[in-house]
Amino acid sequence: MGTVEQMYLALRIALVQTIEKNSEKLPLLLDEVLSQYDDSRSLKTIGMLRDISDERQIIFFTCKLRDVEMVKSVCNNNVNIIKLK
Secondary structure (H helix, E strand, C coil), X not given: CHHHHHHHHHHHHHHHHHHCCCCCCCCEEEECCCCXXXXXXXXXXXXXXXXXXXXXXXXXXXXXXXXXXXXXXXXXXXXXXXXXX
C-alpha cells in the first residue's frame, strides 16, 4: 500500500509544479501523507519534503506522534509545529 501512496504524493507534487509554471511557488498541503509508510520510507519522504521546502512552503497535517518526531529529527527541529486540539 505504501508504494501506491508514494505514487500519489509524486503525482500531487508534479501537479503543483505544472500548475505554477512561470508563476509564484504554491504551497504544498499534505494530510496524513505517511499513514501507509513504514519507518524507512517515512524518513526518506520527510527528507525529500525537507529539500522541497527550500523553495516552497509545506503544510503537513498528521495525528501521529511518530510522524512529528521524525519530522523534528530530519529537520533538526527547524520546523514550526502547531498542535490542534
